[in-house]
Amino acid sequence: xxxxxxxxxxxxxxxxxxMIGKKVREYGEAHPDADIIRLGIGDVTQPLAPxxxxxxxxxxxxxxxAATFKGYAPDLGYDFLRNxxxxxxxxxxxxxxxxxxxxxxxxxxxDCANIQEIFSVDNKIAVCDPVYPVYVDSNVMAGRAxxxxxxxxxxxxxxxxxxTEANGFMPxxxxxxxxxxxxxxxxxxxxxxxxxxxxxEWVDYANRIGAIILYDAAYEAYISEDDIPHxxxxxxxxRTCAIEFRSFSKNAGFTGxxxxxxxxxxxxxxxxxxxxxxxxxxxxxKYNGAPYIIQRAGEAVYSPEGKAQLxxxxxxxxxxxxxxxxxxxxxxxxxxxGVNAPYIWLKAPNNMTSWEFFDLxxxxxxxxxxxxxxxxxxxxxxxxxTAFGTYENTVRAVDRIKKL
Amino acid sequence: xxxxxxxxxxxxxxxxxxMIGKKVREYGEAHPDADIIRLGIGDVTQPLAPxxxxxxxxxxxxxxxAATFKGYAPDLGYDFLRNxxxxxxxxxxxxxxxxxxxxxxxxxxxDCANIQEIFSVDNKIAVCDPVYPVYVDSNVMAGRAxxxxxxxxxxxxxxxxxxTEANGFMPxxxxxxxxxxxxxxxxxxxxxxxxxxxxxEWVDYANRIGAIILYDAAYEAYISEDDIPHxxxxxxxxRTCAIEFRSFSKNAGFTGxxxxxxxxxxxxxxxxxxxxxxxxxxxxxKYNGAPYIIQRAGEAVYSPEGKAQLxxxxxxxxxxxxxxxxxxxxxxxxxxxGVNAPYIWLKAPNNMTSWEFFDLxxxxxxxxxxxxxxxxxxxxxxxxxTAFGTYENTVRAVDRIKKL
Numbered sequence: 001x002x003x004x005x006x007x008x009x010x011x012x013x014x015x016x017x018x019m020i021g022k023k024v025r026e027y028g029e030a031h032p033d034a035d036i037i038r039l040g041i042g043d044v045t046q047p048l049a050p051x052x053x054x055x056x057x058x059x060x061x062x063x064x065x066a067a068t069f070k071g072y073a074p075d076l077g078y079d080f081l082r083n084x085x086x087x088x089x090x091x092x093x094x095x096x097x098x099x100x101x102x103x104x105x106x107x108x109x110x111d112c113a114n115i116q117e118i119f120s121v122d123n124k125i126a127v128c129d130p131v132y133p134v135y136v137d138s139n140v141m142a143g144r145a146x147x148x149x150x151x152x153x154x155x156x157x158x159x160x161x162x163x164t165e166a167n168g169f170m171p172x173x174x175x176x177x178x179x180x181x182x183x184x185x186x187x188x189x190x191x192x193x194x195x196x197x198x199x200x201e202w203v204d205y206a207n208r209i210g211a212i213i214l215y216d217a218a219y220e221a222y223i224s225e226d227d228i229p230h231x232x233x234x235x236x237x238x239r240t241c242a243i244e245f246r247s248f249s250k251n252a253g254f255t256g257x258x259x260x261x262x263x264x265x266x267x268x269x270x271x272x273x274x275x276x277x278x279x280x281x282x283x284x285x286k287y288n289g290a291p292y293i294i295q296r297a298g299e300a301v302y303s304p305e306g307k308a309q310l311x312x313x314x315x316x317x318x319x320x321x322x323x324x325x326x327x328x329x330x331x332x333x334x335x336x337x338g339v340n341a342p343y344i345w346l347k348a349p350n351n352m353t354s355w356e357f358f359d360l361x362x363x364x365x366x367x368x369x370x371x372x373x374x375x376x377x378x379x380x381x382x383x384x385x386t387a388f389g390t391y392e393n394t395v396r397a398v399d400r401i402k403k404l
Numbered sequence: 405x406x407x408x409x410x411x412x413x414x415x416x417x418x419x420x421x422x423m424i425g426k427k428v429r430e431y432g433e434a435h436p437d438a439d440i441i442r443l444g445i446g447d448v449t450q451p452l453a454p455x456x457x458x459x460x461x462x463x464x465x466x467x468x469x470a471a472t473f474k475g476y477a478p479d480l481g482y483d484f485l486r487n488x489x490x491x492x493x494x495x496x497x498x499x500x501x502x503x504x505x506x507x508x509x510x511x512x513x514x515d516c517a518n519i520q521e522i523f524s525v526d527n528k529i530a531v532c533d534p535v536y537p538v539y540v541d542s543n544v545m546a547g548r549a550x551x552x553x554x555x556x557x558x559x560x561x562x563x564x565x566x567x568t569e570a571n572g573f574m575p576x577x578x579x580x581x582x583x584x585x586x587x588x589x590x591x592x593x594x595x596x597x598x599x600x601x602x603x604x605e606w607v608d609y610a611n612r613i614g615a616i617i618l619y620d621a622a623y624e625a626y627i628s629e630d631d632i633p634h635x636x637x638x639x640x641x642x643r644t645c646a647i648e649f650r651s652f653s654k655n656a657g658f659t660g661x662x663x664x665x666x667x668x669x670x671x672x673x674x675x676x677x678x679x680x681x682x683x684x685x686x687x688x689x690k691y692n693g694a695p696y697i698i699q700r701a702g703e704a705v706y707s708p709e710g711k712a713q714l715x716x717x718x719x720x721x722x723x724x725x726x727x728x729x730x731x732x733x734x735x736x737x738x739x740x741x742g743v744n745a746p747y748i749w750l751k752a753p754n755n756m757t758s759w760e761f762f763d764l765x766x767x768x769x770x771x772x773x774x775x776x777x778x779x780x781x782x783x784x785x786x787x788x789x790t791a792f793g794t795y796e797n798t799v800r801a802v803d804r805i806k807k808l
Contacts, residue, residue, distance in 0.1 A: 001583060001613070001614035001615070001674075001675065002523060002583045002584055002614060002615055002616040002674040002675070003523065003524035003526060003527055003583065003674055003675055004522060004523060004524060004674040004675060004677035004679065004682060005521060005522050005523055005524055005525075005682070006524065006677075008522065008682045008686075009677070011685065017688075018688055041476065043475035043476045044475050045470070045473070045475070046470065046473070047467060047468050047469055047470045048473070050468065053464060053465070053467065053468035056464040056467070056697070057464055060457060060460040060461055061457070063451060063452045063460070063660070063661070064451050064452050064454065064457035065451055066449070066450065066451045066794075069449070069450070069451040069452070069657075069660075070660040071447035071448050071657075071659040071660045072445065072659045073660055075422075106510060106692070107692050109690070109691070109692045110690060110691055110692065113689060113691075114690065117409060117545065118409050118412065119406060119407065119408060119409055120407035120408060120409055120410065121409075121547075122407060123406055123407055133689075134689055134690070137689045138689060138690060141521065141686070141690075143525075179405060179406045179407065209405070210406060211405070211406055212406040253473075253475075255475040255476045255692075256467070256474040256475045256476055256477055256693075256696045257695050257696075257697070258692060258693070258694070258695045270405075270407055270408040271405065271406070271407055271408060273408035273410075273413070275408065278408060278409070278412045281412060281415065282412075282545070284421075284422050285517060285537075285538055285541045285542060285545070286513070286514060286518065286538070286542060286545075287513070287514055287517075288510070288511050288513045288514065288659075288662060289660075289662070290662070291661050291662045291695065291698060292660045292661075293460070293661070293697075294695060390470075
């Protein structure tokens with residue numbers, strides 16, 4: 001008799017963004033004239049840059065011609081893409097990462113969710129609180145998180161590292177030693193960034209206790225300050241304790257295109273077991289490579305034209321971040337983030353809960369944000385707004401919030 | 405201290421197709437002038453059909469325009485694609501499957517590998533022997549397969565259903581009741597097809613013992629005979645015992661494009677747990693939807709032009725199948741498959757092992773095939789050739805084999 005994976009049943013409610021989608025859909029149906037502005041899910045709004053569109057058309061034409069048609073991609077990615085990533089994202093920043101340590105896939109979300117598979121179910125994970133839900137939920141599904149305790153809103157076997165106003169939204173070393181440490185900088189959802197010296201402390205800590213840092217750098221393109229590292233591999237010793245996830249979603253608008261990559265140094269071991277061959281085996285068995293045309297689009301991100309165009313695109317969104325940050329601060333809100341990240345983290349006024357503020361904003365300002373409590377109990381009373389809207393909508397949304 | 409998932413270490417050697425790739429690469433390096441013809445991995449060679457190329461270009465243009473740009477896709481797929489699949493692949497064949505029971509993803513390989521996640525680790529799987537390695541390996545990684553016994557070349561906790569000359573390469577009900585039954589028809593690797601009445605027996609059996617059939621129908625486009633079902637949902641009662649996987653790789657040449665879908669009826673339960681919401685939750689947590697432009701390409705597969713063009717493409721490959729089948733049969737080989745499937749299954753001559761025949765073919769004919777033993781011990785002494793080469797290469801490969 002087939003039995004379901006009961007761990008799935010431990011997941012409370014539905015996935016945060018599905019829940020928001022449902023609330024907004026229902027509101028829209030009840031108020032068909034409402035002019036809803038979405039600054040919630042972190043989806044981008046600017047079209048793909050011309051250099052990327054050109055690369056896509058070219059690759060599509062290749063696929064229509066027998067002489068240039070491409071079938072199965074290499075499991076781990078085409079060399080043309082892995083090489084340019086190694087050169088421009090790593091070697092150019094002084095990071096010792098080679099092309100064959102880069103695994104191309106369909107996005108950081110999948111990779112962040114799947115990476116836990118190559119580790120023992122006994123391993124204990126540490127996560128920031130608030131946190132991107134995928135890290136926790138993927139471990140719950142695997143049976144690594146224990147049971148959900150509704151009173152604390154936490155899983156019994158997960159180590160939570162609160163990121164609060166008091167610590168400037170920066171995690172502190174946990175009391176109990178974790179085996180796997182999820183870190184995301186620039187941070188989703190708080191928009192906080194970690195300095196190189198602070199990240200070095202985490203690398204040293206992980207090497208000391210034999211833990212592995214699962215480092216989500218999906219938002220590195222939004223870093224504007226000099227002392228903020230773009231990669232964990234800028235830190236000394238990271239090759240023996242870190243895996244890094246990168247995305248094309250936010251630096252190049254690929255949320256609907258799907259491309260990302262994961263870096264696993266060949267030196268990296270869990271106990272005596274090298275992890276690079278395990279992840280390679282996973283790719284070979286459970287994945288068939290990212291589409292050729294989309295890997296060509298990824299390559300165009302690194303071309304001179306692509307880089308110039310995307311610099312403008314990132315600047316466009318960061319102007320939005322500034323509008324939100326300055327506007328809400330001027331209106332008396334407590335705000336942080338938004339300087340090295342496309343997310344602004346604000347405190348709900350009048351001690352409202354995150355969902356109360358969500359409902360208020362949706363109802364009175366027709367603006368959709370993300371309730372901080374959806375990212376974990378320490379996110380309660382906070383709220384995330386994204387800079388990924390259009391400039392016009394961002395200005396209108398901030399005006400509406402100011403008038404509340 | 406981080407610990408690796410030791411189940412990965414139970415996997416013997418590398419993934420079959422990686423091993424073949426390595427052998428061919430090494431042979432090519434040692435014999436740079438060799439004119440190698442690849443009829444091994446099952447990769448297609450014909451370019452994408454014009455209707456698909458047009459759809460891709462159109463969708464790329466949409467992505468370059470702010471008014472039509474698409475960000476995150478719906479987790480489970482765009483309605484335009486799910487609807488046309490439900491209509492043409494299911495309702496048109498009298499199968500009671502609705503659009504919201506169709507989960508669009510990046511290919512049948514990923515889905516076949518990932519599906520086991522929503523089941524208990526205690527569940528016992530049954531597979532055909534020989535078998536597509538992904539079914540077994542993904543269960544090994546999850547710890548569901550037990551240990552590898554080198555003597556029998558089998559995993560201790562897996563139920564194997566031998567498909568041999570004696571039973572016409574058709575699995576028989578196993579002695580021990582399985583919880584999950586992987587079936588692939590038309591079959592990879594043997595090219596055998598199952599009749600509707602025979603498949604109905606499997607459906608009845610699964611319903612009787614409470615097992616779930618994981619039905620891989622990736623090759624249904626190659627069915628040429630009337631009594632062969634294209635979907636397991638043509639059988640009565642399949643809604644309560646079956647999940648079906650479909651691919652665009654072989655009917656539309658999408659091996660390098662990546663698109664497929666999985667059908668989970670809402671009625672389907674494991675014990676008391678409905679599986680549709682579990683798979684939906686998995687998609688929502690670990691996946692971000694197939695790329696918009698590629699879902700539009702998938703839609704074009706169902707357009708009148710697309711269908712006409714792809715009918716020709718399938719006929720092209722089936723002509724190859726006929727060339728291989730007739731050619732090798734005429735030369736005295738024992739051959740099967742190739743009538744409702746793009747695979748020809750032949751017996752290695754002179755009691756050679758599969759890998760001996762692989763080496764002989766590579767060395768003396770410069771033809772790459774797939775050793776049957778790579779699919780399981782009952783595949784020993786057999787060999788798979790695919791019809792996915794070009795017509796010219798297929799004719800040349802068969803001529804060379806005949807001359808051995």
